[in-house]
Amino acid sequence: MEATGGDAASVVAPLAKWRNDFARVFQYYLDRSTPHPVERWLGTLVAAAIYILRVYYVQGFYIVSYGVGIYILNLLIGFLSPKVDPELEALDGASLPTKGSDEFRPFVRRLPEFKFW
Numbered sequence: 001m002e003a004t005g006g007d008a009a010s011v012v013a014p015l016a017k018w019r020n021d022f023a024r025v026f027q028y029y030l031d032r033s034t035p036h037p038v039e040r041w042l043g044t045l046v047a048a049a050i051y052i053l054r055v056y057y058v059q060g061f062y063i064v065s066y067g068v069g070i071y072i073l074n075l076l077i078g079f080l081s082p083k084v085d086p087e088l089e090a091l092d093g094a095s096l097p098t099k100g101s102d103e104f105r106p107f108v109r110r111l112p113e114f115k116f117w
Contacts, residue, residue, distance in 0.1 A: 037113070052073035 033040055055061050 075111060077117050078107060079113065079116040081110045083110045 051065075055065055
């Protein structure tokens, strides 16, 4: 009988290479889509509309849709919320910059747009 240890290693190596190649290509297209926010959002809305029509015509996947809706709502809340709560920071007094090196950032999102998308 032959040992199966060598067979497992020979199967895993091509899968790891394929996964690495796929991750590299996926990151390439993500980087290329970064300067096009309108097209990204339109594509997302089109994909959501297709999913909604599919659920409507198949008349199923309501539980999955409910879970996805809750997840997207959670992301939306993170996208619209500030990174630091202004009410807690107001206790310290004025938060305006005091030095030339301080940067005044009136609103920093908790979840950046690209991660929300």
